[in-house]
Amino acid sequence: DSGVTQTPKHLITATGQRVTLRCSPRSGDLSVYWYQQSLDQGLQFLIQYYNGEERAKGNILERFSAQQFPDLHSELNLSSLELGDSALYFCASSANPRGGEKLFFGSGTQLSVL
Amino acid sequence: DAKTTQPPSMDCAEGRAANLPCNHSTISGNEYVYWYRQIHSQGPQYIIHGLKNNETNEMASLIITEDRKSSTLILPHATLRDTAVYYCIVRVAKRDDKIIFGKGTRLHILP
Numbered sequence: 474d475s476g477v478t479q480t481p482k483h484l485i486t487a488t489g490q491r492v493t494l495r496c497s498p499r500s501g502d503l504s505v506y507w508y509q510q511s512l513d514q515g516l517q518f519l520i521q522y523y524n525g526e527e528r529a530k531g532n533i534l535e536r537f538s539a540q541q542f543p544d545l546h547s548e549l550n551l552s553s554l555e556l557g558d559s560a561l562y563f564c565a566s567s568a569n570p571r572g573g574e575k576l577f578f579g580s581g582t583q584l585s586v587l
Numbered sequence: 588d589a590k591t592t593q594p595p596s597m598d599c600a601e602g603r604a605a606n607l608p609c610n611h612s613t614i615s616g617n618e619y620v621y622w623y624r625q626i627h628s629q630g631p632q633y634i635i636h637g638l639k640n641n642e643t644n645e646m647a648s649l650i651i652t653e654d655r656k657s658s659t660l661i662l663p664h665a666t667l668r669d670t671a672v673y674y675c676i677v678r679v680a681k682r683d684d685k686i687i688f689g690k691g692t693r694l695h696i697l698p
Contacts, residue, residue, distance in 0.1 A: 475630065506686060516631065516674075516688040529685045563630050576623070576686065578630030 476500065479564050479579035487587055491552040494582045498545055498566030504528070505547040506567075506576065507539055511560040522547055554586045591675045596693040605662040607692050609675030612656040618679045620651060622660045623688070624671040631674065631688070634660065670696045 476499035486492055498505050507519040518531035522541035533539075536554075541547040551558060561583055565576040592610040599605040611620065621636040635642055635649045637658075642649045648661040662669050674691040 475632075477630075508688075515690050516625075518685050518687055521685070531685055531687075561628065565630070575621075575633040575636070576631070577633065580630050581628070 475577040475579060477564060477566050477577050477579035479562075479582050481582060482580065483583045483585075485585045485587065486554060488554055488556060490554050490586075491550065492554065492584065494549040494551070494562050494564075494584070496547045496549070496564030496566075496579060498547070498564075499577055502566035502568050502577070503545065504567045504574075505541055505545070506565040507533075507547070507549050508563040508565065509560045510563065510581075511557075514560075516563065519549070551584070556586050559584055559586045591677055591689055593673070593675050593689065593692045595690065596695065598695045598697055599662075599665050600697050601667060602664055605665040605669065605694060605696070607660040607662075607673050607675075607694065608657065609660070610657045611675070611677045614655050614677055615679060618677045620649065620655075620658045621676040621678055622647070622649065623674045623676065624669075625674070625691070626668075626671040634673075665694075665696045667696050667698060670694060 478497040480495045503524045506521045508516045510516050519533040520539050521529040525541050536552050539549045561581045563578050563581045565578045567574040567576050619636050619638050622634040623631040625631040635647050637649045651658045672691040672693050674688045
């Protein structure tokens with residue numbers, strides 16, 4: 474158990490809908506990272522937050538947004554969903570974003586857009 | 588961050604040492620080498636990291652060449668549970684950090 478909690482584990486929805494994925498980092502970790510992994514694809518970095526502030530951004534679509542709350546949990550909002558958004562979404566946390574830190578990953582949310 | 592090159596796949600017999608190579612010829616002096624693995628559809632798991640010196644922990648050993656342009660992850664006694672995709676990542680130590688995973692090496696442990 475990595476200590477990172479992601480909910481829900483599975484999500485099935487329809488095209489055009491909006492969903493929210495939730496991530497609770499390990500106790501005391503200030504940094505949260507979001508990744509997308511499509512079938513047979515690598516891990517695509519989406520966005521990183523550190524103590525409530527956005528720190529780094531990857532190829533995150535404009536239809537996607539995220540935030541980190543004062544209690545350090547994070548949410549990834551996906552809107553106007555398309556079939557191609559079906560993927561595993563992982564959240565990871567680390568104590569701080571500097572080098573020398575390990576990432577701890579959650580077990581992911583499997584999103585299926587029908 | 589420096590780019591890494593890994594073989595797409597490797598086989599290893601159960602009980603033998605699995606040696607996974609990674610090339611990072613453009614690595615900078617302040618970049619660490621990290622290894623993670625992902626067992627089918629699970630969240631990636633941290634294995635080990637190093638800067639210059641060789642490192643060992645309960646999971647694996649990391650051998651970094653003197654010029655730091657390549658490294659090898661060693662799983663000393665591979666088991667079937669070590670079948671996974673192994674990612675080698677080079678990270679620079681800075682606050683704004685895109686941690687990019689490449690395609691990794693798919694390691695098959697053969698019974």
